[in-house]
Amino acid sequence: MTKIAIIGAGLSGLSVAHLLKDYADITLFEKARGVSGRSSTRRDEPYFFDHGAQYFTARTKPFQDFIQPFLDKGIIERWKPRYVRFKSNQIIQRRNWCAEEPRYVGVPGMNHVAKFLAEGLNIHINTRIASLNHQDTWQLTDGQGKQYHGFDWVICALPSPQALELLPVSFAYHSHISVIKMRACFSLMLGFEQSLPLDFEAAHVTDADLSWIAVNSHKPQRQGLFTLMVHSSEDYAEACIDDERDQVMQHLINETSHIIGQDVNQANYKNIHGWRYANNADKKQKSPTFFDQNLRLAACGDWCFGGRVEGAFTSAYNLTKQMKESAL
Numbered sequence: 001m002t003k004i005a006i007i008g009a010g011l012s013g014l015s016v017a018h019l020l021k022d023y024a025d026i027t028l029f030e031k032a033r034g035v036s037g038r039s040s041t042r043r044d045e046p047y048f049f050d051h052g053a054q055y056f057t058a059r060t061k062p063f064q065d066f067i068q069p070f071l072d073k074g075i076i077e078r079w080k081p082r083y084v085r086f087k088s089n090q091i092i093q094r095r096n097w098c099a100e101e102p103r104y105v106g107v108p109g110m111n112h113v114a115k116f117l118a119e120g121l122n123i124h125i126n127t128r129i130a131s132l133n134h135q136d137t138w139q140l141t142d143g144q145g146k147q148y149h150g151f152d153w154v155i156c157a158l159p160s161p162q163a164l165e166l167l168p169v170s171f172a173y174h175s176h177i178s179v180i181k182m183r184a185c186f187s188l189m190l191g192f193e194q195s196l197p198l199d200f201e202a203a204h205v206t207d208a209d210l211s212w213i214a215v216n217s218h219k220p221q222r223q224g225l226f227t228l229m230v231h232s233s234e235d236y237a238e239a240c241i242d243d244e245r246d247q248v249m250q251h252l253i254n255e256t257s258h259i260i261g262q263d264v265n266q267a268n269y270k271n272i273h274g275w276r277y278a279n280n281a282d283k284k285q286k287s288p289t290f291f292d293q294n295l296r297l298a299a300c301g302d303w304c305f306g307g308r309v310e311g312a313f314t315s316a317y318n319l320t321k322q323m324k325e326s327a328l
C-alpha cells in the first residue's frame with residue numbers, strides 16, 4: 001500500500017487522512033500535544049474557550065456531505081446567537097443570523113470536530129517535523145533528530161509560511177506559495193463568575209483594534225461558566241505580534257470594555273493567545289491544487305481557499321480527488 005506522511009493534524013491534514021485512509025497507509029505528524037490546530041479549544045476549568053475558529057459555514061456540496069455524519073452523531077450543531085455589528089462602540093446593525101445560512105460549531109468544543117476525525121488514525125503528536133529528504137522514498141526528521149523513513153508521498157498541511165520552511169525549492173509550486181501571505185490575530189479569553197448583561201452573543205467589530213466579540217459559553221452544550229471570546233483586528237495583531245503579552249492583553253481588555261460599555265477588568269479569568277498565521281491576507285484566494293507528481297509531494301491548507309474551515313476541507317478534498325485519480 002502507498003505510504004503517505006501528512007505533516008499537520010489541523011482540519012486540512014485530518015481531512016486528507018480521512019479521505020485517503022482506505023487507499024493508503026497514512027501517518028500524521030503534529031507538533032502540538034493534541035490535534036485541531038487553529039480549530040482548538042482552550043480548557044481551564046471552569047472556563048472553556050474556542051480560541052481559534054468560532055464557527056463555520058458549509059456552502060459547497062462536498063463539505064455539506066462530509067459534515068452530515070457529524071450532524072447525525074451530534075459532533076456539530078448549529079449556533080444561533082443574537083448577532084450585532086459594532087462600528088467602534090456603536091451598534092450599527094442587528095441581524096437575524098439564525099434565519100440566514102447555518103453556522104456550525106463543534107460540541108462541546110470546536111476541537112471535537114478534529115478529535116472525531118482523528119479517531120483510529122496513526123498520529124505522532126508532540127512531533128515537529130524539521131526537515132524532509134528524498135532518496136528512493138521520503139525521510140522526515142523531527143526537531144529532536146529522530147528520523148521516519150519510507151514514505152512514498154509527503155503532504156504538508158500547514159499554514160503557507162510553515163509549509164515553505166519544509167518544501168524544497170524544487171517543489172513545482174514553491175514560488176506560487178511564497179506569495180500567499182497570512183496575517184496574525186490575538187485571542188483574548190475572559191471568564192466570569194456571573195453572566196454579563198449583554199444584548200448579543202456574537203458581534204463583528206470595525207473601526208477598532210478588535211474584530212469579534214462572542215459569548216463563547218452561549219454555544220450549544222458548553223460546560224463551565226460565562227465566557228467572552230474576543231479577537232483583535234488583523235492590523236493590530238500584525239503591528240503587535242511580538243509585543244509583551246501582558247501589555248497586549250490589557251489593551252484588548254480596555255478596548256472590549258469601551259466597546260461593550262462594561263468593565264471587563266473584573267473578569268475572574270484572563271488569558272491571551274497570539275496566532276502568527278491566523279488567516280489569509282487575501283480572503284478571496286483560490287489556488288490550484290499544489291500537487292507535484294514528480295516529487296510525490298503536495299501541500300494543502302485553508303490558505304489555498306481564502307482561509308476558514310471550509311477552505312481547509314476544500315483544499316484537502318481537491319487534493320485527495322486528484323491523488324485518487326492519478327497517483328495512488
Ligand SMILES: Cc1cc2nc3c(=O)[nH]c(=O)nc-3n(C[C@H](O)[C@H](O)[C@H](O)COP(=O)(O)OP(=O)(O)OC[C@H]3O[C@@H](n4cnc5c(N)ncnc54)[C@H](O)[C@@H]3O)c2cc1C
Binds near residue numbers: 007051055
Ligand atoms: C483566531 C482565529 C479565528 C478564526 N475564526 C474562524 C471562523 O470563525 N470560521 C472559520 O471557518 N475559520 C476560522 N478561522 C480559520 C480556521 O481556524 C482555519 O481555517 C482552519 O482551522 C485551518 O485548518 P488547517 O488544517 O488548514 O491549518 P491548522 O489548523 O493551522 O493546522 C496546521 C497544523 O500543523 C501543525 N504544525 C505546524 N508546523 C508543524 C511542523 N513543522 N510539524 C508538525 N506539525 C506542524 C500545527 O500545530 C497545526 O496543528 C480562524 C482562525 C483563527 C486563528
